[in-house]
Amino acid sequence: MDALKIDSLPAIVEILKELLSTTIGSTVLAIFLFIYLLIKVPQLPLLRSLLSRKESRLKWLNDYSTTSRDEEFCKNVVEDIRDALIFEKATGIYAERAWRKGLVELHDRTGVSWVTMRRARKYMDIAIDGTVFIRQFKLGDRVEARFNTVMMWLFLAIATLLFITIMLFEPSVSLGAAGLLVTFLLVGFAMGAAHQNWPMHAANAINDKLRVTAHAAS
Numbered sequence: 001m002d003a004l005k006i007d008s009l010p011a012i013v014e015i016l017k018e019l020l021s022t023t024i025g026s027t028v029l030a031i032f033l034f035i036y037l038l039i040k041v042p043q044l045p046l047l048r049s050l051l052s053r054k055e056s057r058l059k060w061l062n063d064y065s066t067t068s069r070d071e072e073f074c075k076n077v078v079e080d081i082r083d084a085l086i087f088e089k090a091t092g093i094y095a096e097r098a099w100r101k102g103l104v105e106l107h108d109r110t111g112v113s114w115v116t117m118r119r120a121r122k123y124m125d126i127a128i129d130g131t132v133f134i135r136q137f138k139l140g141d142r143v144e145a146r147f148n149t150v151m152m153w154l155f156l157a158i159a160t161l162l163f164i165t166i167m168l169f170e171p172s173v174s175l176g177a178a179g180l181l182v183t184f185l186l187v188g189f190a191m192g193a194a195h196q197n198w199p200m201h202a203a204n205a206i207n208d209k210l211r212v213t214a215h216a217a218s
Contacts, residue, residue, distance in 0.1 A: 092118040102132035110209035119202035134203045134210070141200065148196040155190035159183045 062082055080097050088094040091114040095103055107117060125135040166179045 090114075093121055098130055099126060099132065102126050102130050105130075106132045106206070109213055110206055112206055112209055116202045116205055119199045120206055122199050123203040134207050137200070137203075145197050145200050148193045152190045152193040155186045155193065159186035159190065162186070 083100070084094055084096050087100050091103075093103065093114070103117065107114065120134065123134050123137070123141075124132055126132050162179055163183045166176055166183070170176070
């Protein structure tokens with residue numbers, strides 16, 4: 001597609017000018033700029049602030065547990081919260097004492113990674129004896145997963161058709177570039193929809209490991 005070849009900086013500037021001169025081009029660029037600002041500008045300082053606050057809280061909890069002469073039950077609570085924060089820092093999962101013990105035992109039984117366990121966390125429950133297990137999927141969980149799958153394929157299908165149309169009809173530079181931007185945006189939406197199903201896939205993977213372990217034990 002010769003119309004969309006970019007050989008130099010002036011060519012890029014010219015393409016941007018043409019994009020901004022059309023409604024669809026301006027809209028697409030505005031969407032990408034909005035997404036970029038939404039992700040980059042507010043979250044990076046906020047993320048640093050949150051991490052700093054967590055580190056300060058962890059230091060305070062550690063100092064308190066080692067120096068305080070408060071009631072023993074208060075120290076136990078503080079130590080549990082401190083250990084939960086350390087556990088979260090190591091595994092990405094915030095869990096208090098009973099949950100930590102159950103998660104470690106589940107990890108040892110199945111051998112699945114902590115990344116998989118973190119993704120499946122929303123589908124986990126804990127029994128009275130402290131055993132962590134994957135709960136049964138509710139109707140809403142299954143409907144949501146089906147919806148995400150349908151949306152993923154829908155976005156991919158539209159992106160594919162749009163890309164083929166651009167390649168076949170070779171529109172002007174502005175329309176072609178805008179079409180490609182929309183195509184990439186649709187692919188991003190498809191990836192986002194697929195990402196929503198990762199927790200269920202992780203939960204199924206853990207269940208499969210548990211079944212294999214139970215079968216081997218019997």
